[in-house]
Amino acid sequence: MSVYESICRFKALRTCRITFLPVAVFLSFLIFAGCSRTNSDTSSTAGNADTIRIGVIAELTGDIPSVGSSSRAAAEMAVNQVNNAGGLTVGGRKLKVELFVEDDAAKADQAAATMQNLINQKNVIAVVGPNSSTGAIPAAEIAESSKMLMITPWSTNPKTTLDSRTNQHKRYVFRACYLDTFQGRILASFARNDLKAQKAAxxxxxxxxxxxxxxxxxxxxxxxxxxxMAGYEIYTTGDRDFSTQLTKIKSKAPDIIFLPAYYGDVPLAVQQAHKLGLNVPFLGSDAWASSDLLALCGKDCEGFYFTAHYSPDSAAAKSKEFVDKFKALNNGKVPDDVAALTYDAFGLLLDAIGRAGKTDTESVRNALANTTGFAGVTGNMKFVEGSGDPIKGAVILRIKDGKFKWFANANP
Amino acid sequence: MAYFLQQFINVLQTGSTYSLIALGYTMVYGVLSMINFAHGDIFMVGAFLFFLFVSTLKLPFVPSMLAATVLTALLGVATERFAYRPLRGAPKMSAVITALGVGVLLEHLTLAINPYPRHIPAMFEGSGTWSAGGVVISQLKAAIIVFSLLMMALLDFTINKTKLGMAIRAISWDMSVVPLMGVSVNGVIAATFAIGAGLGGIAGVLYSLAYPVINPYMGVMVGWKAFISAVIGGIGNVRGAIVGGYVLGLVETLTIVFLPATYRDVTAFSLLLILLVYRPYGLMGKPKTFKV
Structure with a gap:
């Protein structure tokens, strides 16, 4: 990797993730955050204000702008719904929600700076976002040290809610999605029990x-x-040719192939497998969940399964209502995973504020940690005190007739 | 046995791409003794031009491929005219740095015009696969390999048997004497760039048929691999570049067969370093002696 990294840094300063700068910036922020906390405690300044101030950190520019714009659209929809109904009832008073949307460009250093800004300048009581783990992990460190409540809608990396020093769960950081490990487990039992696969690659x-x-x-x-296992093969980001790995896999004759790959790589791997005469079903993870996959892969992906956070064609009334409203507000765009999870992050937060009956961060945090049964668009969720990771189910989607179709629910 | 034959077909496909692009590096080095690091990005532009004609303008396959090849060749000539010719008298390092700059410019120009990965539509929907004794080869793959070999044979003929080829070899031998024979140096160098870039464009088209998702950075790594191929064969040596491409394809495939796939690039670049230290003139080149 280091050769490749140094070369492409030299050549174009592009897809290689330059880790040192953000880490350095982030460390200096940690030091600042530590200092400022001793000077003035900013966490509960909005205790008895007339509005509920909530921050949003979204990836509006940078590598994944579609994630940020989905997240912002869902956040605005959630807040407008509450405000149009007169506000949220908190301890007998109707309070309006005020939203502060910031851009972190999907970068670690900018995410840290944005979180700092929301805490110190905007005096928010909670922050929803960032979505990408690249931004969510450093932002979470700052939130934790400033005692600021943070809910990330989409970051599935375990490190987001874990304290990097103690390896314990952070007290103030929550998420609305399940973790990477959960998907691996769900898919293994789906392959073994439902698809009756004996050998998997x-x-x-x-x-x-x-x-x-x-x-x-x-x-x-x-x-x-x-x-x-009939083959456990790897490649690196940016590879275009998987023929050698697929030929190795083919020689071991698996019943099924698990392909946790981003949606741009999936069609290449699947089409190359078909050209090698390797015609077994593929399984995927939430990294497949982009409508681009359907356009890029075409008929080759027909009949394959993957895990997702929710399904737009789910029969559940709550999901259907959300999808219809989102489409009406966004020129018919079907809400993706990020939109649904951001909406649920707001649902969880507003529910917790209502139950707390107060708007200071500490009370809201305690109410959120004691969420026992929240019915969200992406399924039912609960938190167990001591962990910011929700207990919730996944859905398994199937690609059928060039569309993502709901296939099954998978519960933990 | 079938398994290794199958892997050998994979080698032929990877090797064909590397060889076609390596020819561009080696020809430019032959006439100008400079390494045109923008060549990998010229390959990328070839793929994008093909996408433009096939997908946006909806032209049939053959005219699209011809148009993409011709335009890429012109791009090669233009980079030589405007970026490298003004620096011909300058130290070689200036030209190499300029080449890197041209490469980055081409990447980001493509990115600015077209920020998303693109999908080349399936052109040969009906084409099937042949199989014999457990070895499967798709007709598309076979066609790509055969067409690449044809192109390389054509180039080899041009270099060795035509007047233009003789002029290119003469410039590579001694540039200062060529004008005395009444041959236009600038014309021949422009023709060399046109041929090299045109082959890069063809490689871009063939590559995008085999791997139909294209993005503006696709030329970076492939370009480096082709450069290694050229070094393996002896940079400046046309037949060496062809052999070098297949050798690198073989080395890479064997690496993935026996080691985790992450070692593929490690092996390729180690090979480059070892060759540069112990045999900088490559497998087929001759050591250069300098007379005082």
Whole structure:
């Protein structure tokens, strides 16, 4: 990796993630955050204000602008719904919600700066976002040290809610989605029990933390269920040719191939497999969930399954209502995972504020940690005190007639 | 056995791409003794031009491929005319740095015009696969390999048997004497760039048929691999570049067969370093002696 990294840094300063600068910036922020906390405690300044001030950190520019714009649209929709109904009832008073949307460009340093700004300048009581783990992990460190409540809608990396020093769960950081490890487990039992696969192969992007985690957990869970692995092959981000790995996999004749890969790589791998005469079903994870996959992969992906956070065609009334409203507000755009999860993050937060009956961060945080049964668009969620990771189910989608179709619910 | 034959077909496909692009590096080095680091990005532009004609303008396959090849060749000529020719008398390092700059410019220009990964539509929907004794080869793959080999044979003929080829070889031998024979140096150098870039464009088209998702950075890594191929064969040596591409394809495939796939690039670049230290003139080149 280091050769490749140094070369592409030299050549174009592009997809290589330059880790040192953000880490350095982030460390200096940690020091500042530590200092400022001793000088003045900013966490509960909005205790008895007339509005509820909530911050949003979204990836509006940078590599994944569609994630940020989805998240912002869902946040505005959630807040407008409450305000149009006269506000949120908190301890007998109707309070309006005021939203502060900031851009972190999906960058670690900018996410840290934005979180700092929301805490110190905007005096928010809670922050929803960032969505990408790249931004969410450093932002979460600052939120925790400033005692600021943070809910990330979409960051599935375990490190977001874990304290980097103690490896304990952070007290003030929550998320609205499940973790990478959960998907690996769900897919392994789906392959073994529902698809009756005896032998499974895995091909995954080893340079992507989330995908690597999914592959490892899938392998362990599949073997635990008396399945056999027929190939465990890797590639790195940016590879275009998987023929050699797929030829190796083919020689071991698996019943199924798990492909935790981002949606741009999926069609290449699947089409190359078909050209090699390797015609077994593929399984995917939430990294597949982009409508671009359907356009890029076409008929080759027909009939394949993958896990997602929610399904727009789900029969559940709550999901349907959300999808219809979102489409009406956004020129018919179907809400994606990020939109649904951001909406649920607001749902969780507003529910907690209502139950707390107060608007100071500490009370809201305690109410949120004691959420026992929140019915969200992406399923039912609860928190267990001591962990910011929700207990919730996943959905399994199937690609059928060029569309994502709901196939099954998978509960923990 | 079938398994290794199958892997060998994979080698042929990867190797064909590397060889076609390596020819561009080696030809430019031959006439100007400079490494045109923008060449990988010229390959990328070829793929994007093909996408433009096939997908946006909805032209049939053959005219699209011809148009993409011709325009890429012109792009090669233009980079030589406007970026490298003004620096011909300058130290070689200036030209190499300029080449890097041109490469980055092309990447970001493509990115500015077209920020999303694009999908080349399936052109040969009906094409199937042949299989024999457990070895499967798709007709598309076979066609790409055969067409690449044809192009390389054509180039080899041009270099060795035509007047233009003789002029290119003459410039590579001694640039200062060529004008005395009444041959236009600038014309021949422009033709060399046109051929090299045109082959890069063809490689871009073939590559985007085999791997139909294209993005503006696709040329970076492939360009480096082709550069290594050229070094393996002996940079400046046309037949060496062809052999070098297949050798690198073989080395990479064997690496993935026996080691985790992450070692593929490690092996490729280690090979580059070892060659540069112990045999900088490559497998087929001759050591250069300098007379005082």
């Amino acid at each position: 895995v091909l995954f992007d080893v340079a992507a933390e989330a995908l690597k985690g999914q592959a490892e957990v899938f392998k362990d869970s599949f073997e635990l269920k008396n399945g056999r």
